[in-house]
Amino acid sequence: MIRHQPVLAGRIAQLLNAPGPGTWVDCTLGDGGHSQALLEVLDNSCQVLGLDRDTQALAVARERLASDVRFHSIHTPFSALDQLPETQGAMGFLFDFGVSSRQLDENERGFTIRPGVRLDLRMDPDDPRDLRSILCETDPDELGRRLSDLADVPRSRLVCRHLAKIAAERDLTSDDLEAALLGAFPRGMRDRPREMARLSMALRMVVNNELEEIRTALPAAFGRLAPGGRIAVLTYHSVEDRLAKNLLRGLIGDDHDAPRDIYGNRPAMQGVWVVRREDPSKEEVAQNPRARSAQLRVIEKRRGAAMAGILGVLLVVGLVGAVMVGCVWRQTRHVELEKGLEKATVQERLLMDSVLQLQARIGAQRQPAVVGRRAMALGYKRPDRQFRLPEPETTAVHP
Numbered sequence: 001m002i003r004h005q006p007v008l009a010g011r012i013a014q015l016l017n018a019p020g021p022g023t024w025v026d027c028t029l030g031d032g033g034h035s036q037a038l039l040e041v042l043d044n045s046c047q048v049l050g051l052d053r054d055t056q057a058l059a060v061a062r063e064r065l066a067s068d069v070r071f072h073s074i075h076t077p078f079s080a081l082d083q084l085p086e087t088q089g090a091m092g093f094l095f096d097f098g099v100s101s102r103q104l105d106e107n108e109r110g111f112t113i114r115p116g117v118r119l120d121l122r123m124d125p126d127d128p129r130d131l132r133s134i135l136c137e138t139d140p141d142e143l144g145r146r147l148s149d150l151a152d153v154p155r156s157r158l159v160c161r162h163l164a165k166i167a168a169e170r171d172l173t174s175d176d177l178e179a180a181l182l183g184a185f186p187r188g189m190r191d192r193p194r195e196m197a198r199l200s201m202a203l204r205m206v207v208n209n210e211l212e213e214i215r216t217a218l219p220a221a222f223g224r225l226a227p228g229g230r231i232a233v234l235t236y237h238s239v240e241d242r243l244a245k246n247l248l249r250g251l252i253g254d255d256h257d258a259p260r261d262i263y264g265n266r267p268a269m270q271g272v273w274v275v276r277r278e279d280p281s282k283e284e285v286a287q288n289p290r291a292r293s294a295q296l297r298v299i300e301k302r303r304g305a306a307m308a309g310i311l312g313v314l315l316v317v318g319l320v321g322a323v324m325v326g327c328v329w330r331q332t333r334h335v336e337l338e339k340g341l342e343k344a345t346v347q348e349r350l351l352m353d354s355v356l357q358l359q360a361r362i363g364a365q366r367q368p369a370v371v372g373r374r375a376m377a378l379g380y381k382r383p384d385r386q387f388r389l390p391e392p393e394t395t396a397v398h399p
């Protein structure tokens with residue numbers, strides 16, 4: 001049965017939509033609501049890859065989306081993105097942090113703070129470390145410091161010492177959380193549900209190593225994102241949101257504190273904000289109270305970096321091509337000239353032969369005896385005066 005109502009599903013699908021082909025990665029698949037919304041807008045050449053560390057969530061989403069051949073899923077924490085070749089060059093990544101309604105609602109999963117429920121707090125039921133083992137392994141003062149950083153848990157060291165004592169003997173229940181808080185506040189808690197929720201959320205974040213998962217996954221996703229692709233992030237509380245916002249800012253280069261070059265220029269932007277921050281509408285919150293604290297942020301990876309690369313390659317290819325064409329042209333001209341020269345040499349030689357022959361003939365004709373005889377035969381009296389042969393012009397031709 002589908003339990004989780006996805007937050008800002010239509011809006012996120014609209015923001016991540018782009019023409020295919022390509023892969024979109026839903027890094028927090030849950031019940032598959034966001035994946036379904038994405039599949040509704042993406043064309044047939046696209047595919048959606050859903051990741052979750054919770055095997056039960058995967059089973060629900062697989063059943064829900066089984067009829068769509070464009071959907072695939074993998075059981076993994078999203079910090080392992082770098083080890084999934086199918087995510088390389090993806091057109092979109094979605095992170096919807098935290099736990100799902102299914103995990104919160106089912107007592108057996110051990111996330112709820114309803115009275116009398118055994119606490120587990122593992123998103124991945126196969127993970128060997130649950131709440132009890134974390135409490136047994138970690139120094140209570142150190143754990144208290146972390147809880148205070150994560151969720152401002154008051155008197156957190158006292159609370160952790162109390163919980164550690166119980167964990168040494170048995171599994172913990174939600175009642176133990178309440179008792180630990182009451183012990184730390186002898187005059188009573190002002191807002192019991194709020195303090196309980198904060199404490200259990202902070203413990204859940206420690207058990208699932210949630211901030212470290214985000215710290216690893218967002219840069220990995222940006223590294224694998226195609227130019228022009230987008231990352232959408234939904235956060236639900238301030239610590240998670242501050243971390244995600246700062247990571248996204250650093251990734252796109254919107255970082256005022258980033259070191260500048262010697263001329264004082266900031267490093268070039270690697271991406272842009274598409275949505276700096278968007279909250280669900282009042283209507284959505286009224287329908288789905290879990291959307292109350294949600295904040296959406298979306299970034300887009302710059303196309304320019306890839307375009308500049310492509311242009312650079314084209315320029316080099318063009319230059320090499322031009323040089324090669326020039327060489328071939330010169331070679332062709334050279335061959336043509338050589339042929340012409342050869343032809344000219346043959347013609348010149350023929351010409352010289354003709355000139356020599358002509359000279360020989362004329363020379364023969366200029367022998368006075370021969371000329372005289374010819375002239376006499378033609379009736380000239382003084383042939384050597386009247387009949388004068390012109391100087392042969394052919395000598396001018398011959399160099």
Ligand SMILES: C[S@@+](CC[C@H](N)C(=O)[O-])C[C@H]1O[C@@H](n2cnc3c(N)ncnc32)[C@H](O)[C@@H]1O
Binds near residue numbers: 076078213
């Ligand atoms: C808020 S729910 C997501 C709901 C989902 N968007 C939907 O439409 O149903 C968060 C899901 O992310 C999973 N999750 C949280 N941290 C994770 C991590 N580091 N790696 C993989 N999955 C994670 C949880 O198990 C949970 O199913």
